[in-house]
Amino acid sequence: MMLTPSTAFGRAHATPLPYSCPRAWHALVPHPSRAESKTSWRKTISSRRQQRLNVSVSAVATELAEVQEKFGIVDHVKITEGEGGLPKVVLRHSCGSKAEVYLYGAVVASWTQPSGDEVLYVRPDAKFDKSKPISGGIPHCFPQFGPGPAMQQHGFARNLDWTISATSADLQPDERDPTVELTLTDNDYTRKMWPHAFKAVYTVTLHEEQLRTDLRVINTGNEPFDFTAAMHTYIEVLDIEVAKVRGLQGLTFLDKVPNPEEPETKEEDREVVSFSGPVDSVYLKAKDYVELDVGTGAAVAISSSGWEDIVVWSPWTAMEDCYKKFCCVENAKFGTPATVQPGESWRGTQDFAVIDLE
Numbered sequence: 001m002m003l004t005p006s007t008a009f010g011r012a013h014a015t016p017l018p019y020s021c022p023r024a025w026h027a028l029v030p031h032p033s034r035a036e037s038k039t040s041w042r043k044t045i046s047s048r049r050q051q052r053l054n055v056s057v058s059a060v061a062t063e064l065a066e067v068q069e070k071f072g073i074v075d076h077v078k079i080t081e082g083e084g085g086l087p088k089v090v091l092r093h094s095c096g097s098k099a100e101v102y103l104y105g106a107v108v109a110s111w112t113q114p115s116g117d118e119v120l121y122v123r124p125d126a127k128f129d130k131s132k133p134i135s136g137g138i139p140h141c142f143p144q145f146g147p148g149p150a151m152q153q154h155g156f157a158r159n160l161d162w163t164i165s166a167t168s169a170d171l172q173p174d175e176r177d178p179t180v181e182l183t184l185t186d187n188d189y190t191r192k193m194w195p196h197a198f199k200a201v202y203t204v205t206l207h208e209e210q211l212r213t214d215l216r217v218i219n220t221g222n223e224p225f226d227f228t229a230a231m232h233t234y235i236e237v238l239d240i241e242v243a244k245v246r247g248l249q250g251l252t253f254l255d256k257v258p259n260p261e262e263p264e265t266k267e268e269d270r271e272v273v274s275f276s277g278p279v280d281s282v283y284l285k286a287k288d289y290v291e292l293d294v295g296t297g298a299a300v301a302i303s304s305s306g307w308e309d310i311v312v313w314s315p316w317t318a319m320e321d322c323y324k325k326f327c328c329v330e331n332a333k334f335g336t337p338a339t340v341q342p343g344e345s346w347r348g349t350q351d352f353a354v355i356d357l358e
């Protein structure tokens, strides 16, 4: 599946939108906790400032309306305000499944089944004010699955606004699969940490009840570059103590729990990986299919291509108030970093499906 702006799309636009500036939305939208917590600060606003605020809020509304006009597709793709006023794209499949993708970090923060059941997990400490990456759903780790030198733990892609470059609901003639394509390109901020010209193109699609992601990293410069990456997927489980991962047996893995700086190399001999303490393992050269049994009689089946490794992470009591509720199963490209020649690209896809185990 290759998505580029073309006539195959319901809507396709190559021109970046005005809000690709990382500060724009944050600057214009009053933060809800600020707005809700104290009415007093509002009272002190002079009428001139209030006037300016009103103009700004209506500017945001106008901007959203314009984006919706350009990229919205009736019944299938809606661009709207999410938590904290951050813009999000809501994809709806006619079967009843739904996904929500924030432009900040290109994070899929929600994926629900036709029943309304949520599959992903957002941590209670997640912030939607750009003060840190959105902690939950499917954040990007790029161009580094950290830690590493010169940049944030898991790279800058989850700390930046991505731009909508296309939407669609008719990629396949017989399928009304809603899709959004988001793009991130290098800028002064990224080049200070990682001195390379790149374009990352990320599509999120609902295929019936399934969720599909497709990331391409294109080298738009004149020199080759290397990167590591992961899709840091948080999946909701009934209880981490009954969750299980299948599909890792026989793999070599790096166990980061004893000493994250110098992980121990081990062999996985278990058919089923279960949890009774912290787990932070990078399985190298993994298979292209893994299952997370969430403990309810259902599992999340994850198929992938391009992503060579799989990270399994549970922080256990280091996140006392939420560790029981989620497990991270992360497709990654870490053991052997990706090398991309000028004009070439790297690609990694994932397909998530909820399957019945009974």
Ligand SMILES: O=P(O)(O)OC[C@H]1O[C@@H](O)[C@H](O)[C@@H](O)[C@@H]1O
Pocket: 135, 153, 154, 232, 256, 280, 281, 311, 313, 330
């Ligand atoms: O930065 P976040 O989102 O809190 O995630 C941190 C964790 O991310 C996981 O992917 C790593 O395997 C862990 O080592 C790390 O602690």
